[in-house]
Amino acid sequence: MNKIEHIGIAVKNIEESNILFTKILGRKPYKSEQVDLEGVQTSFFKIGKNKIELVAATSATSPISKFLKKNSEGIHHIAIDVSDITAEMNRLKREGIRLLSDQPKRGADAKLICFLHPKDTNGVLIELCQQV
Ligand code: ZN
16 A cells, blocks of 8 residues: 555536636646546546546446435545555455455556445545556
8 A cells, every 4th residue: 555546526527527626726637538347437637746536427327326326426435556456455355355346447547446345444435546
């Protein structure tokens, strides 16, 4: 576990939120990317060494659609940068933490990702990510 890589914020409308966060942060997103496998559209903003990821749903079955039905817009996940995602997944499994996928998945921003089960993490959705 190296550092917090980014904070993910679930939004309903990515275009409107891009405009809003450009106003708030005083800069435009450096990257926008659609991840079809996850059913999400993402935008990334850099603030010094930290990042904020805006995440919107691209389909009704997207995890973000489900999140927005249960919750309002807001903080969705905290992503932690790891050097070896498979080793960390195995370590966490041994610690009894459930993972939302058995294998690392291809995420946005050239990352391999895996989410931890929020029921095993005090309700916080934690994303592991490894730069590829
Ligand atoms: Zn993320």
